[in-house]
Amino acid sequence: MTVPRATRPHMPGYGTLPADQGTGLLPWSWAEKRLRDSHDYWLATVWPDGRPHLMPVWGVWHDEALWFSSSRSARKVRNLEVNPAVTVSTDDALNPVVLEGVAKVVRDTVSVRAFLQALNGKYRTDYGTDFLDPAVNATVRVRPRWVFGLDGRDFGGSPTRWDFTADRR
Numbered sequence: 768m769t770v771p772r773a774t775r776p777h778m779p780g781y782g783t784l785p786a787d788q789g790t791g792l793l794p795w796s797w798a799e800k801r802l803r804d805s806h807d808y809w810l811a812t813v814w815p816d817g818r819p820h821l822m823p824v825w826g827v828w829h830d831e832a833l834w835f836s837s838s839r840s841a842r843k844v845r846n847l848e849v850n851p852a853v854t855v856s857t858d859d860a861l862n863p864v865v866l867e868g869v870a871k872v873v874r875d876t877v878s879v880r881a882f883l884q885a886l887n888g889k890y891r892t893d894y895g896t897d898f899l900d901p902a903v904n905a906t907v908r909v910r911p912r913w914v915f916g917l918d919g920r921d922f923g924g925s926p927t928r929w930d931f932t933a934d935r936r
Contacts, residue, residue: 769831770795771929776915782923789924798916798929801864802828805857810835812846812853812870820846826855827885833866833909834873834882836899844872844905853909861919868911868931879906 773795775786786792808826811819822843826835833855837844847853847870857864873879879899887894899906911931918925 769931771911771914771931772933773927773929776926776928778926781926783926784924790918790921791924793916793918793925793927795929797918798864798914798927799828801857801859801862801916802833802866802914805859805864807858808833808835809856809858810843810853811855812843813850814842814846815849823858825886825890827882827889829882829885830878830908832911833868834885834907835909836882836886836904836906839901839903839905841905844907847907848872855909863915863917865915866909866911867913868909870907870909872905873908874901874906878908882906882908 773792775783775792806825807823809821810824811821814820820842824835824837824843826833851870853868853870855866855868873882880896883894883896883899886892898904913931914929916925916927916929
């Protein structure tokens with residue numbers, strides 16, 4: 768497991784405390800738990816003309832990435848095929864975790880089956896491999912570049928940013 772470097776994000780005008788005050792920097796385990804436990808995620812992609820596109824998706828935090836599936840013809844998939852830069856947020860606005868990363872459509876059978884198993888376990892579904900037929904649906908993995916988290920009980924003393932860019936393989 769990769770533990771990314773944590774820092775206090777630059778948030779002028781918000782009363783953000785230095786990293787050693789308030790709650791201090793949140794541990795990566797705090798963010799990972801929220802990434803695992805969120806029922807829904809907000810996925811932001813960009814239209815080819817630059818307009819933002821925001822949609823809710825089901826997803827799973829698996830293998831140090833956020834995974835989701837969608838119809839190949841869906842706007843979000845068509846957007847990420849042109850521009851793979853995405854932003855994803857958990858569904859808890861009081862204790863948000865926001866991930867910025869790069870999306871990739873995954874086609875290898877082993878990875879797709881592992882995602883499907885994780886999805887079925889999390890949502891208590893029983894989708895078969897035909898559900899993720901690559902001719903119809905896209906299985907998408909979002910590897911984070913950075914992640915932001917904030918504990919709503921300590922707005923000024925908890926903001927934490929985790930940087931994955933130094934560790935990218």
